[in-house]
Amino acid sequence: MDYKFCTECGTKVEKNSFVCTTCGKQFANVQDAYDQRQEGMAMGGISSSSFQELKKRPVIDTRSTKQTSQTKKASLIIGGILVVLLLGGYFLGSTLTSKEKVIQKFEEALKERDATALAGIVDSTDPNLTITEKNLYPFLSYIEDHPENASFSTLEKAGFANILPSGKKWFFFDNYKVYLKSFYPVISTNFDGTEIYVNKKMGGRVNHNEGKMFGPYLVGEYQLKAVYKGKYATLNKEEVIEPQSNTSNKIEVNFTLPENYLSIYSDQDDAYLYVNGKNTNQRISEIDRFGPVVFDGSITIHAETKINGNVIKSNETTLVDEDFRDVGLIFNYQDDKKDVVVIRSEDSPASDVSPDKEDLSSLNVEAEVKEIRGEYNKINKMQKNYNLNKYGDNYFEYINDYGIIKKIVKKDNGLTTEYYFWDDGSLFFIFTTTGRPLENRYYFKNNQMIRWIDSNKRTININTSKVNQAYKDWENYWVNQILSSMD
Template structure:
């Protein structure tokens, strides 16, 4: 049997087939070839296939053709569906990762105060920050408190955020994230061993003059606290970092804690300082600055020294007024036998004369300014007290006199319970300070021998401009002025 090959699909088929048994392609001149083959058989040639053998392939080929058509349609349908799915998926993917979608999610997270949602769409350029719900909270908190309608657009204008490409998502789509600005606080203080807290979390210790860097932190509102715990005082101060003030990667924060230090002087530099009855083992002459201390009445200081085998104590001072940081611890002792000296009592002094002061119109006086002048003069006298001539009138009354013979200060003790300090400038009384063992303290300020302010033991302030000047005030004024001016005679 002769064969031929289909020119469409290359299938080997009997030469007399009119169509390809594989793909259904029709062959040319099949009929002519068949008739010629029938004539050859009649003349005694090769036997031809019978009619049934010819028709059977034709039927099969028609069926194959229909099946092929169905297959093509199915393939086209499936291809169209896949193409639609791919196009739809690509569009959906690109939409989900677009700038607009990320900004929309960012605005929604701020509105809902959703830290976990924010974590998935924000980052920072600082590799030392790992984005978490904890470190984005100060950012959310600040936005919540300072913006009625927080949006990406508004925060971008403020310089707090920006949006940028962040790699690929699903290997196909550009991914975007919102960058939050970050910063480093550089903190310094004026006390060694100061503890630093940021948003109530202790982050470390720093020393005086040391600028220490903390962070980094995402931009937001941060409350910083410096805490110093000393032997005689606990000092603290807080500062708030406003994001609007952050103009660079680092922001400097200086904590200047109160300089609650004392300048202590005495007429015995070798005497030891005692605080609340306990020896500090520090000699007065070796102390430059003592502290820090608190002025809440919880600290009382005095000095002790040994003279002729006897331990002598200075006056005691209770710290209640931070305006008076120069403290004199003076020893009131007699080298000679007190019995051999003439003792002048307070009663003797008061009875020596009666002084009547002339009143001036001080209603227009700026009392606050005058008080500042008085305090400055008070400090200047105490600083050079050791240079004055000391005139002791008994064990309880001491005068400090300058080289011109002018009394600058008097210290008077009453039964070891009350101590009174009087100060003069150019012969005029300007300040009286009294303290008792409780302690109860009173402060009296004078101008031209007239009282202009009185701060009593309850820390109530009465001055000539307060509207509280009454008979009680005038009685105190007359009593003290007459008492002290009489003591000079």
């Protein structure tokens, strides 16, 4: 028997077969089969019934079968590609939004001090704080000053940062953000209407002991400044806070500004107080305390009143030493009008008192006084090592091992105490105080007074170029009183 092979699948079939029994490939069309059958019948090789049976067999379209097979293969390939793409995309998406990737981006932004990149990575759990590039600057400045904290793990351990889910990204993947710690400074002060500045930006005003909350702010270094603007003084104080050292989200900050108030008294309580030549329209008797003021020499005060038809003026005091807060504005008025400083009468125009002028500028008083202060402070510290001689209950002498007097203390009925300081037999400093208290300070060089800070807190040096005669008389009186008391 002759055989042939299917050209489609290679199956061995009989030579006269019209269709492959394996893949269905048709070897010849029906017409060829019919002609061959007719020839067979003529030769007596095939019956009519067999031919009819052959004619009824279905005709198989080998081209359609082949096309279907190729379509299936293409579908499988495309499906495989889609599966690979989906799996790859999912893997890529989950990698890009993972905690590790967000932390990596966070640390890179810290390293580069990139506020723009950081703003897209971080957030705050405080709904009152919106992250912007600007409010990230203090945090980045903190990282720059503390490079050892420029990692997420360090910040997380310190409680300054953590990482949490923040919704979905691309519908399938968990999105993460780094959340930074925030804090609130709670600020109080001792003056109403004090302005509060945070990193040079006005944040608001605080009243006396109010305890007002500012913020929120991110972790970082912040410079706080309190400014009180009064009529006679502008007071301010600064403080730097580092909330990273505080475990709470609130930091108490108390700005205690200097309470530079004066206690003013006079021998004429109905006199009006003048500041830098202007009437305050306040009588001395009405002033409980005056201020706040500054002690930089920019403020001079005096009082004025009318006596026997004349407008008279008290002594003037220029505020130059913050230790002097009790100010006496004295008129020294007597019935015989001695020592009265007349500013103007009711019927005469105002005129200034013409001071005497002296030129004694060769001595550097400030340098001498600085040296004197150092010496009497040294004596006070060494006082316990000196020999103490007591003469009753009100007179004490402190003498060194060489028998030289270093300090004398005199008390007068418990109201007045006088301190005398000596160096090599020369008096160089006297300090007196009374029960009010009123204080006087006298500085000497070679037994000559070079500076006097009197009970009215006036500072007069030996080279002062503008001193009135009444003041000189008063100065001489007290110097003589003190020196005579040493006899």
